[in-house]
Amino acid sequence: MEANTIIGTVNKKGQKIVEPEYLFFEAPRQQYFMTGSEVVREAIRRASVDISVAYPITPQSEAAAMVGDLYVEGYVGDYFRGESEFAVMSQCAGASFGGARVFTTTSGPGTLRAYENFPMWAGSRLPILINVMVRGINSPLNIQPDTLELGMILDTGMLIWHAETAQELLDYLLKGYIVAEEPDVHLPIAVVIDGFFVSHTKDMVMIPSADLALPPYNPYRSPVPCMDMEVPPVRMMRDPFVMKSNYISYATHASWQQEIRAAIERSRKHTIRLIGGLIEEENSDADILIVSSGTAVAQGREAIRLLAEEGIRVGIVKVKTLRPFPHEEIRQATKNAKLIFVPEFNVVGWMAREIKAVIPDNHRVIEGPHVAGGMTMPPEVIVEEIKKVLAGKKEVVRG
Structure with a gap:
């Protein structure tokens, strides 16, 4: 209907x-x-x-x-x-x-x-x-x-x-x-x-x-047939290419995986329309940025307030969608940043890896702070990390 x-x-x-x-x-x-x-x-x-x-x-x-x-x-x-x-x-x-x-x-x-x-x-x-x-x-x-x-x-x-x-x-x-x-x-x-x-x-x-x-x-x-009495799933496998070792089998799998990723990219326009963009920015013209997703962003917001009390201006970029990943949006939002901190609730730093993969001069990315195993991340931990890195930097970062 x-x-x-x-x-x-x-x-x-x-x-x-x-x-x-x-x-x-x-x-x-x-x-x-x-x-x-x-x-x-x-x-x-x-x-x-x-x-x-x-x-x-x-x-x-x-x-x-x-x-x-x-x-x-x-x-x-x-x-x-x-x-x-x-x-x-x-x-x-x-x-x-x-x-x-x-x-x-x-x-x-x-x-x-x-x-x-x-x-x-x-x-x-x-x-x-x-x-x-x-x-x-x-x-x-x-x-x-x-x-x-x-x-x-x-x-x-x-x-x-x-x-x-x-x-x-x-x-x-x-x-x-x-x-x-x-x-x-x-x-x-x-x-x-x-x-x-x-x-x-x-x-x-x-x-x-x-x-x-x-x-x-x-x-x-649906762009593919719905399963019903006229279209049972067995028809997809009547001559199962997945069981064959030949070029057609390889090409079928490869092209379909590309199509899935293309569909993810096509979702951008619908997602932007409904959730107002793939990222949110606050003070993204600052020399120091926090970039993350989920509740790490909430802790980052409080860290920004605490740092502002000490005269240190920090901006934040909130990543709302991880797939599609906001490649161009993050590149633009971070283009003027000298330091990019990525707080994460995990030990491996997958968000930092994603960001490093899409921005130029990715030595600017500081992987952390990290907490893992269910530990909380008080905003003071983010503040401490930022101040520690700043103390070791010779160049002047704007207040």
Whole structure:
């Protein structure tokens, strides 16, 4: 059914189906004080989700359970628990192949157990939305926030948006479906938050009425055939090139991987329209910049305030989307910076590597400060790192 034929109609729960742009930008909103997990519930309440599959793992278990409550209330078409995280992502694929709008969540070791499915989702052009609440993944066991897993999913072929706040989480979950389902994109999307820092703390969030909902997913806008009784998936494998060692097999795989990455790039125009750009800048003309994503940005903002009290002017560049990565935007935002600090909640510094790969004179990039394993990053840690580096520099940095 075309979207324009259902706008203004009412779904089974009595919600009015409205244009996405109206829900995002025009509909009146009311302020609530709630956790990030509760925000997930409220986003999915308005998202016209057909099916959600869940498996418990901290810290996303609470959000997944709340989505189950939405199923009981009639806001989600179907809901069940998988046997494992791998099973969950496989079952999500099956539902999406069948033309359903799908939602799921994961965290840490669950993300890695499910990992094989993510490139399959992308290669199959399945617009599944997954909320990743990052946490520690390595031994000794740790359930605290660490963004190592986020670095590991960067090149699976998914769109990846990293929310800093509960408000962004709400907006990204709703807007993510609209971008992911565009025919020239049609890819899975990971909406990522830093576990506990966002999922289990409370914040003020502006939310539109629960009487409004997004238009349902239209699987016939997919650029690849939807699986139905006329198009079973076996037809794709009648003469399975994947089993052959020849040039056609290699070229097929190579060209399709290029197409997935091209689709990520095509998502830029839709993403910019809905979330107002791939980055945000504040005082980006300063000689010293902080560049990062997620809650590291929030800590960076406070560090900037503390440094300003000492007469040190620092700007910030917030990276909102990791795929597509804002290559040109970051180049422009950092072109005049003498020092670029990249605070991260992980030990490997994957964000710094991404930034170094796209800017000239990348010796300007200071990889850190880093905290890992669930440690917090007080803004004073960022302040100390900046002052330590400045003390060792002979050139004068403008105040």
